[in-house]
Amino acid sequence: MNGQRIAILSPTPDYEENWSHIKADYAQLLGNRATFIDWTKAEDFSAFDLVTPLLAWGYPRNCPRWFGLLDQLENEGVTVSNPVRILRWNSDKAYLAELDAAGIPSVPTLLSDALDEAALDDARNSFKTDILVIKPPISGGADGTFRLGRGDAFPASVAGHRMMIQPYLPTIAAEGEYSLFYFGGKFSHSIIKRPAKGDFRVQEQYGGTEEAVSAPEAALLLAQTAFAATAAITGIETLAYARVDLLRDGDGVFRLMELELIEPSLFLRFAPDKGTAFAEALLSAV
Incomplete structure (x- = not known):
């Protein structure tokens, strides 16, 4: 394994959010095998045994380049940590509708091709609520x-x-959002993320906080059924890494928020082994 060369696709130098501690985690775990490459300028992968998009933050802001890069990786037969087929599928959150159709309970979602007030009114009537959350299908x-x-x-x-x-x-505010982490298909650790008071976003840049938590059995079960449905849809069964974001609805039923298979923060500081299983799963993808 020591000779394996890994390209980690990374954000552009002017990307406004600085998560250097996450990059440092990967550098420490992978050592001199890892090379960090600006994903928007990545063109030649001949020197690498494996490419991973783990730090390709900002790709939703340049979709033509992102999907073009995926096409290139696929056409050139480059080994990618999570296969290109599943990266392409996971890039657009319309995949949630496919999982929902496969019986995976997710947060109820309507897709508007051209958002306007009428679409919001229809959604309020459909969901029987006055408060909505809107987000782009390709976003992070x-x-x-x-x-x-x-x-x-x-x-x-x-x-x-x-x-x-x-x-x-x-x-989301009363309890929080659960994230479950899997490396090589095996459960590693779980956390709960909570938004700042008065907010609804759990991300750190908006004041969100996180802490370790034991994953409830119902959450573990939903994650496993989501993986099984994903494998049936995509034909990809083994993933080097995956994050499953869940929350309970008002009836206490866990619902899938997102299945993060591209560039999720993995919160390795909460992993019992601090990321050893993650590094082994990544290297095993070669």
Whole structure:
């Protein structure tokens, strides 16, 4: 394994969020096998045994380049930590509808091809709630995500755009969002993330916090059924890494929020082995 060369696709130098501690985790675990490459300028992969998009943050802001890169990796037969087929599928959150159709309970979602007030009114009637969350289907880090009550100003930045509409679930603030982490198909650790008071976004850049938690049995079961459904849909059974984001609805039923298979923060500081199983799973993908 010591001779394996790994390209870690990374954000552009001007990316505004600095998560250097995450990069440091990967550098420590993988040592001199890892090379960090600006994903927007990555072109030649002949020197690498494995490519992983673990730090390719910002790809939703340049979708043509992202999907072009995936095509290149696939056409050149480059070994990628999670296969290109599943990266492409996971890039657009429309995959949630496929999982829902396969029987995986997810947060109820309507997709608007051109968001307007009428679409929001229809969603409020459908979900029987006044408070909605809207987000782009291709997004990350809560970019372009808003919580809208009835009468709130319509965000001009997303008017007419393809957007997902979901009911706001108060359990996100009352309890929090669970994240379960799997390496090589095996459960590693879990955390619970909570938004800052008055907010609904759990990301650290918005004041969210996280702590270790024992994964409830119902959450573990939902994660496993989501993996099985994903394998049936994509034909990909083994994943080097995966994060499953879940929360309970008002009836206490766990629902899938997102299946993160591209560039999730893995919160390795909460892993019992601090990331050893992750590194082994990544190297085993070669």
